[in-house]
Amino acid sequence: MIDRNLPPVPRLGRHPSRWRLAGTPVVTVMLGSMLTILPVIAQSPAMPPFGLLILLAWRLLRPELWRAWVGLPLGLFDDMMSGQPIGSAMFLWTVMLIGIDAIEHRLVWRSYRQDWLIATMAIIFCLAGGVFFARITGGGPVKLLLVAPQMLWTILLFPFVVRQCARIDRWRVMA
Structure with a gap:
C-alpha cells in the first residue's frame, strides 16, 4: 500500500551507489574467472579465459x-x-x-578495430x-600450437564480451 502523505522520490538527480559503481566491474571479472571451475572435460585448452576477456573489455570500454x-x-x-601457477596471471595481467x-x-583516438x-x-x-x-613450473611439455584454437576462440569472442560489459555498464551507471 502506498502512503500518500510521503513526498514522491525524484528520479532525476539520483546517483547510483558507490558499491554499484566500483564493485560491479570487479565482481564481473571475478565471476568470469570463476567460470574455469565448471566441469568441462577437454583434451586441450578449449575454454576461453573469461576473466581476462572481461578485464580487457572493462579496461578498453572504461579506461x-x-x-x-x-x-x-x-x-x-x-x-x-x-589452477595456474600463483603469480602468472598477476604478472601477465599487470x-x-x-x-x-x-x-x-600514444593514440589520439581509438576505433573499434583498434x-x-x-x-x-x-x-x-x-x-x-x-x-x-x-612450462617453467613443471607443467609438462605444453606446445603453443595446442593453445592456438583457444587463442582464436578468445579473440573471436571478444566483441560479444565487450557488448555484454557495455550492457552491464549501462545498468551500473543508471540511477
Missing part, C-alpha cells in the same frame, strides 16, 4: 575505471580459480594493463605467457 595495479588482486584470484596504458597515451587489435595482442600475450609459466 578511467582502473589503474594498472588492479591486475595484481584480480590476477591472484584468477590464478587461484584456474604487464598487459601497463602496455595498454602506454598504447593509449580496440580489437589491442585486445588481440593482449590475449596472445597472456595466453602465451600462461603457457610459458606452466
Whole structure:
C-alpha cells in the first residue's frame, strides 16, 4: 500500500551507489574467472579465459575505471580459480594493463578495430605467457600450437564480451 502523505522520490538527480559503481566491474571479472571451475572435460585448452576477456573489455570500454595495479588482486584470484601457477596471471595481467596504458597515451583516438587489435595482442600475450609459466613450473611439455584454437576462440569472442560489459555498464551507471 502506498502512503500518500510521503513526498514522491525524484528520479532525476539520483546517483547510483558507490558499491554499484566500483564493485560491479570487479565482481564481473571475478565471476568470469570463476567460470574455469565448471566441469568441462577437454583434451586441450578449449575454454576461453573469461576473466581476462572481461578485464580487457572493462579496461578498453572504461579506461578511467582502473589503474594498472588492479591486475595484481584480480590476477591472484584468477590464478587461484584456474589452477595456474600463483603469480602468472598477476604478472601477465599487470604487464598487459601497463602496455595498454602506454598504447593509449600514444593514440589520439581509438576505433573499434583498434580496440580489437589491442585486445588481440593482449590475449596472445597472456595466453602465451600462461603457457610459458606452466612450462617453467613443471607443467609438462605444453606446445603453443595446442593453445592456438583457444587463442582464436578468445579473440573471436571478444566483441560479444565487450557488448555484454557495455550492457552491464549501462545498468551500473543508471540511477
